[in-house]
Amino acid sequence: MSLGSIRAVLTWICIALLISVPIVIAAQSPLLAWRRPVYIVAGFAGIVGMAFLLLQPMLAASMLPGLGGSRGRSLHRLVGAGLLVAVIIHVAGLWITSPPDVIDALLFTSPTPFSVWGVIAMWALFVTTFVALFHRKLPGWRRIHLSLAIAIMTGSIVHAMLIEGTMEPTSKAMLCAAVFLATFIGIFGARRARRSWLRR
Amino acid sequence: MTDIVHDRRTLIAGGTALLIAGATGLTVPARAQGVAPTASMRGGANNYLPGAPIVERIGGGGFWMTGTVRRAGDGAPLAGQRIQIWAHTTEGHERDPHSHGATLTDADGVFRLEMPQIVPAFGQPHGHLAYDSGDFATVFLRPVMSSARDTSLEAHFVLQQA
Incomplete structure (x- = not known):
């Protein structure tokens, strides 16, 4: 086994653990016993969304072994669509569970501070989707997308960390830290890659 | 230039008046004649169902x-x-x-x-x-x-x- 393939295997093991461990632990949360299926689905859609947030910057910046370049970018679009679906299921499921709480959150009048962060991230994701679908040829597209990506990442992490829910705190913090690092390195690394591409 | 000076004077005069008003406001005893009423909390009425019955306890208790x-x-x-x-x-x-x-x-x-x-x-x-x-x-x-x-x-x- 070459050094490169060992590194690839280790990278994928790390990512698999960062994503699967929080989901497996959350699936054993005692809170699930007192929730209806639609509420449970809504909660897990949020966790899956966070997992997608870990993949997104890595796909965009060709950080994942075997998924570089155009393969990574087309997967980035696919996972982006998946993230949008996850967020819609998350919000819709919560709405069905308790409409007034979701209306409060959407109107920024919720008593819970975490919902504001979640709603900010949601709107940043919606704007990103809109711009990605219709205005990708805009000259400032890259900068717009990176700014929105930072808003989505920050909003989602603060949202998740402030919630007392089915996710176990340590595995949740690990996933959130990984999302932060991936976004940070993805943006920095992508810049460096672009610079070296310009130099060629 | 005079306009600017005038503006600055107005600003100083206005600011001083505001400061005096603020300071006087602070010296006026607060209208806390005893216990203030409790305000409703944000989201407090969520999922409210009017007319809940008076019960010995809700469900099994604990x-x-x-x-x-x-x-x-x-x-x-x-x-x-x-x-x-x-x-x-x-x-x-x-x-x-x-x-x-x-x-x-x-x-x-x-x-x-x-x-x-x-x-x-x-x-x-x-x-x-x-x-x-x-x-x-x-x-x-x-x-x-x-x-x-x-x-x-x-x-x-x-x-x-x-």
Whole structure:
């Protein structure tokens, strides 16, 4: 086994653990016993969304072994669509569970501070989707997308960390830290890659 | 230039006047003639169902919701006031009618209602309480438990004449 393939295997093991461990632990949360299926689905859609947030910057910046370049970018679009679906299921499921709480959150009048962060991230994701679908040829597209990506990442992490829910705190913090690092390195690394591409 | 000087003078004069007003305002005794009324909390009325019945306890019990009801101003305890309580518990969601119940305050204005264990929902372990009998202004409270392991929660009402 070459050094490169060992590194690839280790990278994928790390990512698999960062994503699967929080989901497996959350699936054993005692809170699930007192929730209806639609509420449970809504909660897990949020966790899956966070997992997608870990993949997104890595796909965009060709950080994942075997998924570089155009393969990574087309997967980035696919996972982006998946993230949008996850967020819609998350919000819709919560709405069905308790409409007034979701209306409060959407109107920024919720008593819970975490919902504001979640709603900010949601709107940043919606704007990103809109711009990605219709205005990708805009000259400032890259900068717009990176700014929105930072808003989505920050909003989602603060949202998740402030919630007392089915996710176990340590595995949740690990996933959130990984999302932060991936976004940070993805943006920095992508810049460096672009610079070296310009130099060629 | 004179315009600028004039503007600056106006600004200084205005600022001084504001400062004096502010300082005087601070010296005026606050109108806290006794106990201030409790304001409704954000989200307090969420999933409220009017007319919850007065019950011995909600469901199987095991968790205590307690508190007091007093009158604004003199802080006198109010007896016989109906307080409605609901929460997401081990036995049901906030929206379920069986998660709702009401109780009356005793002669000391104290209420105590046993209910199932509150569990975290929508990100926080919290309960809901309402006073809406009409004699006083309606108040909705939404206290949050400091720990999901707590087996009691309290909330206090100071009611104002409607």
